[in-house]
Amino acid sequence: MEKFISFDEIKKSLEKKETDCRSIVQYYLTNIQTKAHLNAFVEVYEQSALSQADLIDQKLEEGKAGKLAGMVIGIKDVLCYEGHESNASSKILENFESQFTTTAIQRLIDEDAIILGRLNCDEFGMGSSNENSAHGKVLNAADESRVPGGSSGGSAVAVQANLCTASLGTDTGGSVRQPAAFTGVIGMKPTYSRISRWGLIAYASSFDTIGIFSKTVKDNALLLEIMAGHDENDSTSSRKPVFPYSQLLHFDKKAKVAFLKETLESPALQPEIKANTLAILEKLKSEGHEVKEVEFPLLDYLLPTYYILTTAEASSNLSRFDGVKYGYRTPNAHNLESMYKLTRSEGFGDEVKRRIMLGTFVLSASYHDAYFTKAQKVRRLIKEYTENLLNDFDYIIIPTTPSTAFKFGEHSGDPVAMYLEDLFTVQASVSGVPAISIPNGKDAQGMPIGLQVICNSFKEAELFAFSNYLSELTS
Numbered sequence: 300m301e302k303f304i305s306f307d308e309i310k311k312s313l314e315k316k317e318t319d320c321r322s323i324v325q326y327y328l329t330n331i332q333t334k335a336h337l338n339a340f341v342e343v344y345e346q347s348a349l350s351q352a353d354l355i356d357q358k359l360e361e362g363k364a365g366k367l368a369g370m371v372i373g374i375k376d377v378l379c380y381e382g383h384e385s386n387a388s389s390k391i392l393e394n395f396e397s398q399f400t401t402t403a404i405q406r407l408i409d410e411d412a413i414i415l416g417r418l419n420c421d422e423f424g425m426g427s428s429n430e431n432s433a434h435g436k437v438l439n440a441a442d443e444s445r446v447p448g449g450s451s452g453g454s455a456v457a458v459q460a461n462l463c464t465a466s467l468g469t470d471t472g473g474s475v476r477q478p479a480a481f482t483g484v485i486g487m488k489p490t491y492s493r494i495s496r497w498g499l500i501a502y503a504s505s506f507d508t509i510g511i512f513s514k515t516v517k518d519n520a521l522l523l524e525i526m527a528g529h530d531e532n533d534s535t536s537s538r539k540p541v542f543p544y545s546q547l548l549h550f551d552k553k554a555k556v557a558f559l560k561e562t563l564e565s566p567a568l569q570p571e572i573k574a575n576t577l578a579i580l581e582k583l584k585s586e587g588h589e590v591k592e593v594e595f596p597l598l599d600y601l602l603p604t605y606y607i608l609t610t611a612e613a614s615s616n617l618s619r620f621d622g623v624k625y626g627y628r629t630p631n632a633h634n635l636e637s638m639y640k641l642t643r644s645e646g647f648g649d650e651v652k653r654r655i656m657l658g659t660f661v662l663s664a665s666y667h668d669a670y671f672t673k674a675q676k677v678r679r680l681i682k683e684y685t686e687n688l689l690n691d692f693d694y695i696i697i698p699t700t701p702s703t704a705f706k707f708g709e710h711s712g713d714p715v716a717m718y719l720e721d722l723f724t725v726q727a728s729v730s731g732v733p734a735i736s737i738p739n740g741k742d743a744q745g746m747p748i749g750l751q752v753i754c755n756s757f758k759e760a761e762l763f764a765f766s767n768y769l770s771e772l773t774s
């Protein structure tokens with residue numbers, strides 16, 4: 300039996316004393332065991348989750364429990380949690396134990412959320428299929444011969460397969476929204492800087508955001524309102540006010556919605572995704588909303604800009620993994636230089652090495668201006684174009700992905716084909732604006748389709764309210 304689809308159901312059962320936190324944790328532990336072959340969890344904190352549950356049950360008795368009492372959460376293997384291992388799904392961080400806890404996770408714990416374990420992902424968040432993980436691939440529970448998406452594949456499947464109530468992922472170019480679309484759950488990337496990055500193992504620092512997977516918009520909104528806000532450990536985290544998003548879900552306005560012509564005309568777009576996206580746009584029109592086709596001439600520049608800038612940032616961020624300070628050190632070195640070289644050659648996977656090399660190239664003295672500086676300029680153009688659109692319209696609606704979940708191995712020999720999977724998600728990442736993926740039906744094979752809604756920076760309240768309304772239209 301599937302229970303606990305939403306946190307509201309959990310809270311009701313707790314209030315009526317039909318269940319307690321220990322039984323909820325046990326329910327998820329059983330699911331994790333029976334679905335272990337999905338390989339979503341890398342590590343389950345069984346004992347600490349159960350003892351935490353007992354403590355919270357006690358607090359509930361005393362009427363002293365926090366807002367998230369009964370919420371059981373899984374965390375992506377790129378988020379540090381003190382006293383626990385974090386590997387970024389990489390051999391180079393083998394046996395690395397976190398020295399401190401990610402601010403966002405600490406804020407959840409402070410409200411009595413239970414952290415159930417660590418979730419599989421692509422190495423350092425680099426990938427779109429979860430095939431680049433030192434912990435092995437994650438299976439999509441809707442069809443186990445297909446990928447769950449990436450890089451937060453484990454986080455998506457954990458929610459899809461009812462292994463926890465909600466989960467944390469990270470989204471640099473789509474790693475929350477794309478796997479959410481592939482698994483039929485809700486995945487949200489807030490505005491860049493809305494949630495502190497303290498504790499997140501960096502991939503591309505000017506893009507990285509912590510994001511949330513859940514089965515309902517309300518649970519997603521609730522987790523954001525608890526994690527968001529300034530953090531003195533991350534000077535880039537925003538000081539803008541945080542709203543009680545989960546209580547602002549009522550939507551009774553007439554929205555102005557833009558859809559991007561080039562995305563729906565893209566030859567890469569699977570016909571069923573196009574049809575379902577157009578169907579929802581029609582429904583919105585018939586409900587009296589203004590829906591307009593607009594041009595987005597920069598579509599072809601999105602992926603080159605994203606991949607030049609993120610690989611540049613990654614080559615710099617990943618230089619710290621040298622065998623001296625963290626994790627893996629080669630046993631085969633014969634001097635200092637070979638220790639560095641062999642540690643990195645043996646410790647990083649192929650995709651990460653490809654990106655470090657590409658990033659080092661675009662930052663090199665002779666090519667810096669031709670690639671890195673130019674890409675920064677194009678980023679500015681994309682950001683301005685997107686923000687201007689979002690000043691004229693309340694929302695942009697586009698598909699989350701060009702295709703539904705593909706088969707294992709389908710793109711793994713062809714990095715460019717894999718990068719094309721990110722075609723529709725990188726716009727929000729390059730621009731830093733918030734975006735969400737909600738389920739929008741299925742294709743002929745029964746694989747979930749995602750619908751993406753994008754909003755202007757710091758308008759998460761508006762984004763959640765509209766998505767909540769849209770989820771009723773899509774179901």
Ligand code: GLN
Nearest residue numbers: 424426470471472473474
């Ligand atoms: N698939 C994209 C990439 O490989 C996005 C990854 C992410 O958002 N972490 O870069």
